[in-house]
Amino acid sequence: MANVVFDNVWKIYPDGTEAVKELDLEIEDGEFVILVGPSGCGKSTALRMVAGLEDISRGELRIGEKVVNDLTPKERDIAMVFQSYALYPHMSVRDNMGFALKLAKIDKDEINRRVEEAAEILDLTEFLDRKPKALSGGQRQRVAMGRAIVRNPQAFLMDEPLSNLDAKLRVQMRSEIAQLQQNLGVTTIYVTHDQVEAMTMGDRVAVLKKGVLQQAEAPQRLYDKPDNLFVAGFIGSPSMNLMEADLESNPGGNPILRVGEQTLEVPEEAMAEYPRVRDKVGGKVAAGIRPEHSFIPDASTPEGGTLRGDVRLVEALGSEVLVHVATQASPVVTEDMREAVDDEEAFARMEESGATGGMDMTFRFDPSFTPKVGDTLEVGVQRHRMHFFDLDDGQALR
Amino acid sequence: MRASSDRRRGNAPDQGDDATAAGTPSEPATAPVTPDGGAAGRRAILKRRIAQVAMHVLLVIGALVTLVPFLWIVIASTHPTSGIFSRPPNLLPGDFLLQNLANLQAMTGFARVVFNSVLIAGAFTVIGVVVCSMAGYGLAKHRFKGRGVVLATVLLTIMVPYHVLTVPLFQLMSEIGWINTYQAAILPFIANAFGIFLMRQSFLSFPDELIEAARVDGAGELRIFYRIVLPAVRPSLAALVIWLFIFQWNNFLWPLLVLTTQDMYTIPVALSSLIGLSRIDYGAIMTGTAIAVIPVMIVFLFFQRQFISGLLGGSVRG
Numbered sequence: 001m002a003n004v005v006f007d008n009v010w011k012i013y014p015d016g017t018e019a020v021k022e023l024d025l026e027i028e029d030g031e032f033v034i035l036v037g038p039s040g041c042g043k044s045t046a047l048r049m050v051a052g053l054e055d056i057s058r059g060e061l062r063i064g065e066k067v068v069n070d071l072t073p074k075e076r077d078i079a080m081v082f083q084s085y086a087l088y089p090h091m092s093v094r095d096n097m098g099f100a101l102k103l104a105k106i107d108k109d110e111i112n113r114r115v116e117e118a119a120e121i122l123d124l125t126e127f128l129d130r131k132p133k134a135l136s137g138g139q140r141q142r143v144a145m146g147r148a149i150v151r152n153p154q155a156f157l158m159d160e161p162l163s164n165l166d167a168k169l170r171v172q173m174r175s176e177i178a179q180l181q182q183n184l185g186v187t188t189i190y191v192t193h194d195q196v197e198a199m200t201m202g203d204r205v206a207v208l209k210k211g212v213l214q215q216a217e218a219p220q221r222l223y224d225k226p227d228n229l230f231v232a233g234f235i236g237s238p239s240m241n242l243m244e245a246d247l248e249s250n251p252g253g254n255p256i257l258r259v260g261e262q263t264l265e266v267p268e269e270a271m272a273e274y275p276r277v278r279d280k281v282g283g284k285v286a287a288g289i290r291p292e293h294s295f296i297p298d299a300s301t302p303e304g305g306t307l308r309g310d311v312r313l314v315e316a317l318g319s320e321v322l323v324h325v326a327t328q329a330s331p332v333v334t335e336d337m338r339e340a341v342d343d344e345e346a347f348a349r350m351e352e353s354g355a356t357g358g359m360d361m362t363f364r365f366d367p368s369f370t371p372k373v374g375d376t377l378e379v380g381v382q383r384h385r386m387h388f389f390d391l392d393d394g395q396a397l398r
Numbered sequence: 399m400r401a402s403s404d405r406r407r408g409n410a411p412d413q414g415d416d417a418t419a420a421g422t423p424s425e426p427a428t429a430p431v432t433p434d435g436g437a438a439g440r441r442a443i444l445k446r447r448i449a450q451v452a453m454h455v456l457l458v459i460g461a462l463v464t465l466v467p468f469l470w471i472v473i474a475s476t477h478p479t480s481g482i483f484s485r486p487p488n489l490l491p492g493d494f495l496l497q498n499l500a501n502l503q504a505m506t507g508f509a510r511v512v513f514n515s516v517l518i519a520g521a522f523t524v525i526g527v528v529v530c531s532m533a534g535y536g537l538a539k540h541r542f543k544g545r546g547v548v549l550a551t552v553l554l555t556i557m558v559p560y561h562v563l564t565v566p567l568f569q570l571m572s573e574i575g576w577i578n579t580y581q582a583a584i585l586p587f588i589a590n591a592f593g594i595f596l597m598r599q600s601f602l603s604f605p606d607e608l609i610e611a612a613r614v615d616g617a618g619e620l621r622i623f624y625r626i627v628l629p630a631v632r633p634s635l636a637a638l639v640i641w642l643f644i645f646q647w648n649n650f651l652w653p654l655l656v657l658t659t660q661d662m663y664t665i666p667v668a669l670s671s672l673i674g675l676s677r678i679d680y681g682a683i684m685t686g687t688a689i690a691v692i693p694v695m696i697v698f699l700f701f702q703r704q705f706i707s708g709l710l711g712g713s714v715r716g
């Protein structure tokens with residue numbers, strides 16, 4: 001086992017595509033790091049450079065303090081789990097799992113012992129003599145895992161290993177992989193699209209956008225303190241409500257945000273967290289509020305602490321209700337948001353609603369709260385949990 | 399409504415439906431016809447029967463047309479020349495087979511000739527399979543400068559007629575002193591453009607991730623090729639074996655040019671040498687021809703099974 005260090009690593013494909021730019025990331029020995037980002041942001045490319053399946057254009061990659069830029073995959077001693085599982089179709093499960101060991105000239109008894117041990121852990125013992133095509137999707141996935149763990153490698157690399165499974169199996173395998181990694185303590189880099197996988201599985205989440213690392217932090221910290229607009233918009237599901245708003249001065253108080261006819265006063269805690277907000281008074285900022293940082297206002301809720309709008313949609317999810325409210329706020333429609341939304345159609349809809357001045361915000365409530373579509377709703381905003389970003393460069397106004 | 403639509407389908411079998419009716423998927427749909435449309439249903443079943451019978455008759459005729467000449471060769475190989483041309487023709491096997499064999503051996507040294515043919519076609523096939531599949535793999539799965547040009551060049555050679563190549567090739571062989579050697583008969587057509595293209599096409603659909611998985615598992619390029627990739631294209635390999643073997647087994651012009659003494663002849667060359675004689679021994683020729691068919695049949699039957707089981711096995715699914 002070993003650490004993995006990206007030291008100013010670049011990947012430029014022969015056609016000129018800069019898939020990974022200036023990547024600096026240090027993954028500690030035994031750490032479980034998740035790479036996330038929108039489609040095409042370079043996650044797979046970064047992973048494949050570690051595996052040795054892609055050349056490194058510039059910079060240095062070290063595994064266990066050894067520079068591996070010019071080493072073949074074989075010499076790097078890493079194991080990879082592919083999205084398609086990539087099981088050898090004509091070999092039995094046993095041979096699939098033992099293939100790498102056989103190539104490493106490990107003796108037969110030892111191979112058998114290790115394969116059977118891994119099969120035991122993964123509940124595959126009864127399938128050892130089957131061919132992959134006679135297995136279910138979940139079992140194939142386990143074989144792919146087994147092929148990695150029998151090797152006891154320097155690091156595990158996984159590229160969206162659960163994306164071909166149905167939702168239920170995915171949940172199950174998610175926790176199994178996380179647990180397995182914890183037990184084995186092997187350094188792991190895990191690429192995913194899935195918000196939940198990103199938030200729940202790893203020690204640290206590294207967010208990429210267009211080949212550039214945006215932020216690498218423990219999941220909760222990333223969620224609570226996004227460094228920029230992109231991370232704020234990308235991390236979280238449903239995503240943060242991000243609006244573009246004028247920041248007005250307020251003699252004798254903190255600045256206030258104008259949202260259509262309404263205002264939101266920026267509280268002291270938020271000012272402390274985002275001191276540069278003060279510099280933006282008289283201009284525009286991007287202000288964000290997570291769906292769950294809302295409440296049902298009562299008599300004690302002060303003026304300037306709520307947003308009003310018509311209920312568009314109510315999604316009752318059992319444990320919670322998501323209420324979509326058509327507010328007067330304008331959405332943030334910068335390039336960062338286009339990337340964060342990662343869906344051209346949805347982004348086009350946002351641009352449209354931005355032009356007509358009004359955006360749907362999503363709020364999360366207790367399931368006992370059941371407003372009706374068409375109701376006008378006053379939603380309390382936990383203003384001290386709000387986030388503020390510069391509209392031009394997207395940086396947090398810290 | 400339903401019955402009428404069925405009837406329409408049932409009544410319009412004239413658009414070339416007859417030949418394919420036995421296997422069309424629309425037929426089962428007509429079977430559970432509603433009770434009120436019983437007549438139309440029965441008619442549809444009758445039509446299907448007739449189509450089936452017609453198809454079998456056609457197949458039998460086709461089989462006879464193909465098989466009778468072979469049968470005639472086998473029967474003729476058991477008669478002396480006079481017996482072959484007798485009137486009425488001998489339709490039953492005679493007892494001259496061993497004599498024909500002895501004559502053939504005496505005239506051409508046929509045992510040696512068969513050995514030459516097996517050696518040349520066998521070696522050609524083995525080397526050809528290696529060369530064509532490796533070249534096809536390189537062209538399908540390895541990125542290198544000028545890959546497109548190489549592929550286009552390979553394809554262009556398909557358009558150059560074989561006969562055009564014989565003169566320069568012969569010159570080349572004579573310059574390096576290979577006239578009348580086995581290697582001269584085996585090597586020149588080994589990088590078969592059609593074979594390379596066939597293999598390239600089947601490698602194209604092989605998933606890259608499997609190759610990468612093997613690479614990460616620590617396999618070298620050669621091992622990946624024969625342990626991981628080749629097993630997945632077994633059907634194409636079988637087709638390639640059949641194609642290469644039959645090509646060389648029947649090859650006539652090139653061996654005729656480059657093999658100059660009787661002890662080096664292949665079967666087609668040896669048999670053709672009998673035809674120029676003043677008294678042609680058709681019995682011996684027929685015997686030689688009958689023997690010549692046997693290896694082709696063996697190769698075909700053996701590899702055809704691989705071919706079909708490979709097709710049905712769907713072996714590439716991970």
Ligand SMILES: Nc1ncnc2c1ncn2[C@@H]1O[C@H](COP(=O)(O)OP(=O)(O)OP(=O)(O)O)[C@@H](O)[C@H]1O
Nearest residue numbers: 013014015017019038039040041042043044045046
């Ligand atoms: N062989 C290649 N040649 C040229 N460009 C490539 C090549 N492979 C990938 N790219 C480009 O590099 C960028 C990053 O690709 P990559 O596969 O790493 O993205 P990703 O983050 O894994 O996306 P996804 O989530 O869709 O898998 C993309 O713009 C892609 O088009």
Ligand SMILES: [Mg+2]
Nearest residue numbers: 043044045159
């Ligand atoms: Mg990818």
